Amino acid sequence: MARPRTPLLDRRRIGAGALRIADEQGALSIPALARELGVAPSALYHHVSGREEIISLMREELALETGPDDWDPSRPWEQALEAWARSYRGAFATHPGAVPLLATAPLAEPFMHAMYERVAELLLTAGFGAGQVMPLINALENFVLGSALDLVAPPVMVSDVTREAAPHLSAALDDTPTDNRRAELAFDTGLRALLTGFRALLPR
Structure with a gap:
């Protein structure tokens, strides 16, 4: 039988398939990924060493999908x-x-290391101490990751509040958007607060 013109499996397809599985199931397993790609689980190991390398391919695929960032250090x-x-x-x-x-x-990916290198250089040049850099990056990342999940959460996260039992919360909810602006407002507010707090941590 002639070999197919396009290989059935490659690392790019594995990364993209793993992202689809994670989106649909919120988890990743080798058998589920193999079913998604229409191959036997053993076929995956011709291209990757295991689950950790698949997650690395997911990061690489995500970077390829979103393109280069446009922030200017x-x-x-x-x-x-x-x-x-x-x-x-x-x-x-x-x-x-x-x-x-x-x-x-x-x-462990070099392209991720390059991104962190740029952020570390930015913070060190701004005057932060070397011991502050990774805590600042991790704090900002934790906020960003939670905010990304909030984008797919229901627009109304606090519901069925009775005004008699919680009058102050009800007043606050009256002024809270009930569409996707809720998540955007929360992100903008939190990011502004974080950056203000970071500024206060600069060594005198």
């Missing part, structure tokens, strides 16, 4: 960091089901 550090946070959130928001997997697996 030559701008004032608050502006550059805000642009990075928004770009990062936008990338994760395209595949929210994959967030738990991508957020808890070690970052």
Whole structure:
């Protein structure tokens, strides 16, 4: 039998298939991925060593889908960091089901190291101490990841509140958007608060 013109499986297809599985199921397993790609589980191991490498391919596919970020580290550090946070959130928001997997697996990819290098240089140049850099990055990432999940949460997250039992909460909810602006407002408010707090941590 002649070999197919297009290989049935390659690393790009594995990464894309894994993202689809994570979006649909909120988890990833080798048997489920093999079914998604129409191959036997053993066929995957001709291309990857295991689950960790598949998650790495998911990150790579996500980077290819979203394209290069457009944040400019030559701008004032608050502006550059805000642009990075928004770009990062936008990338994760395209595949929210994959967030738990991508957020808890070690970052061994050179292209991820290059991204963190830019952020570390930005913060060090701004005057933060070396010991502050990773806590600042991790704090911002934690917020971004939660915000990405919030984008796919219901527009109304607090419901069935009785005004008699919770009058203050009811007044606050009266002024809370009941569409996708809720998540956007929460992100804008939280990001502004984080950057203001970061500024206060700059060594005198």
